Amino acid sequence: MRWCRFQDGDRASYGIIEGDTVVAVEGEPWGATWRGATRPLAETTLLVPVVPPTFYAAGVNYREHVIENARARGVEPEFPPRADVGYRANNALIADGESIVIPRDATDLVQYEGELVAVIGTRCRRVSEAEALDYVFGYTIGNDVSERTWQREDRTFFRAKNSDTFKPMGPWIETDLDPADLEVTIRLNGREMYTYRVGDAIFSLQQFISRTSDYVTLMPGDVIWMGTDGAPENMKHGDVVEIEVPGIGVLRNPVVREA
Amino acid sequence: MRWCRFQDGDRASYGIIEGDTVVAVEGEPWGATWRGATRPLAETTLLVPVVPPTFYAAGVNYREHVIENARARGVEPEFPPRADVGYRANNALIADGESIVIPRDATDLVQYEGELVAVIGTRCRRVSEAEALDYVFGYTIGNDVSERTWQREDRTFFRAKNSDTFKPMGPWIETDLDPADLEVTIRLNGREMYTYRVGDAIFSLQQFISRTSDYVTLMPGDVIWMGTDGAPENMKHGDVVEIEVPGIGVLRNPVVREA
Numbered sequence: 001m002r003w004c005r006f007q008d009g010d011r012a013s014y015g016i017i018e019g020d021t022v023v024a025v026e027g028e029p030w031g032a033t034w035r036g037a038t039r040p041l042a043e044t045t046l047l048v049p050v051v052p053p054t055f056y057a058a059g060v061n062y063r064e065h066v067i068e069n070a071r072a073r074g075v076e077p078e079f080p081p082r083a084d085v086g087y088r089a090n091n092a093l094i095a096d097g098e099s100i101v102i103p104r105d106a107t108d109l110v111q112y113e114g115e116l117v118a119v120i121g122t123r124c125r126r127v128s129e130a131e132a133l134d135y136v137f138g139y140t141i142g143n144d145v146s147e148r149t150w151q152r153e154d155r156t157f158f159r160a161k162n163s164d165t166f167k168p169m170g171p172w173i174e175t176d177l178d179p180a181d182l183e184v185t186i187r188l189n190g191r192e193m194y195t196y197r198v199g200d201a202i203f204s205l206q207q208f209i210s211r212t213s214d215y216v217t218l219m220p221g222d223v224i225w226m227g228t229d230g231a232p233e234n235m236k237h238g239d240v241v242e243i244e245v246p247g248i249g250v251l252r253n254p255v256v257r258e259a
Numbered sequence: 260m261r262w263c264r265f266q267d268g269d270r271a272s273y274g275i276i277e278g279d280t281v282v283a284v285e286g287e288p289w290g291a292t293w294r295g296a297t298r299p300l301a302e303t304t305l306l307v308p309v310v311p312p313t314f315y316a317a318g319v320n321y322r323e324h325v326i327e328n329a330r331a332r333g334v335e336p337e338f339p340p341r342a343d344v345g346y347r348a349n350n351a352l353i354a355d356g357e358s359i360v361i362p363r364d365a366t367d368l369v370q371y372e373g374e375l376v377a378v379i380g381t382r383c384r385r386v387s388e389a390e391a392l393d394y395v396f397g398y399t400i401g402n403d404v405s406e407r408t409w410q411r412e413d414r415t416f417f418r419a420k421n422s423d424t425f426k427p428m429g430p431w432i433e434t435d436l437d438p439a440d441l442e443v444t445i446r447l448n449g450r451e452m453y454t455y456r457v458g459d460a461i462f463s464l465q466q467f468i469s470r471t472s473d474y475v476t477l478m479p480g481d482v483i484w485m486g487t488d489g490a491p492e493n494m495k496h497g498d499v500v501e502i503e504v505p506g507i508g509v510l511r512n513p514v515v516r517e518a
Contacts, residue, residue, distance in 0.1 A: 087346050155341075158474065163475065215422040215423065
């Protein structure tokens, strides 16, 4: 099933996408709902598919990405010893189609990171790896836009990874998928830049959910961004970046540099 | 004015505290509201005074704290060059009176950090230092509980600072204060452990708001925890920790170790 969040007059509503139409629902996808009005998908403004209570990100989670990042910095690659999850910030979220805005004082090293995103559906604590996927509602796509100079030099990721518009997520949430079977393809201006298998991650989604939930209660609507692979390239004003996950869809965002 | 959030039947409501009573309001303190029913404060279960869209934390922001932490680790103190804000996670929030639960596998190095917390009241971007406090709704108190072994050894702060119950915040939000004039006193089992002036921070709240908002839209309900001073000590099962800010009140939480 394909779930979306859309602009419904002056409020945000959740809906189910069926072919070319959106069926509005009352409440949240992971709660009790009833069906409401139907509207054409083509005339619907999709929003970020969920605003998470807590925004988790695996960060470093693919070998090639670690090796290439280390090479760019002239250091030895260091692989994480455990599935210790990190964070991103809600202010940075934008929907499919909205513009990634490069801040006026950013360097040219502003890069995409195409990622699978898991959305938690059921509150949970101390979940085994075997049960972990039972608590996942579905999957969407994220672009973990990063300014590499700030990422290396600032004390935190506040502007390197969480500047406004740096977290495109969408276009919708697809349920009933096996995350390990999925592939992520990144395109810049229509050219394929990289494809990787989600299942090649250093730590699986099951490992992240199990380890995180040893200490933390995961809540419905929480998202876990699973990290990217490969060596991303720079994006510049006028570019269009697409992250495709067959079985989910395409997250497409234009890039502009702030005047 | 003193604002609280409380358990109102099966939902959370905001209210205004007037003497011994709570006046319920409809909506959020920073939005349009109307007054509703009145109830005795003594019979009201206060909740975390706000659940922030984004949970900001200054982190390292007092000289004595930096020096003592460096001494404990046998390294040279390093002061932050700019007001680069960090993050904490909503899952860890608990209200005044609720128990801080030390995870069963934590070391004995679980410490309090008493902090002033600013609550944003008005959406803002690119705010000057001179205007910054115009966007603050009010102030509350936070205890940035930290497991020091995990803080030093993990790749992220996910369990060192964001284990469930590690972020007591409350008891309420007080408006019309000058943050630089405030003092924070930390007591463990009634014994005064440390007192510091908020105004002795390395970077002021105005500096944090101004620099953060150069890249990030601050939203109503966002919180900024301002950091702590001094060398915190360990808390153990059976302890009670109190953070007092005269002009706001006392945030008091018992400590238990998970069985």
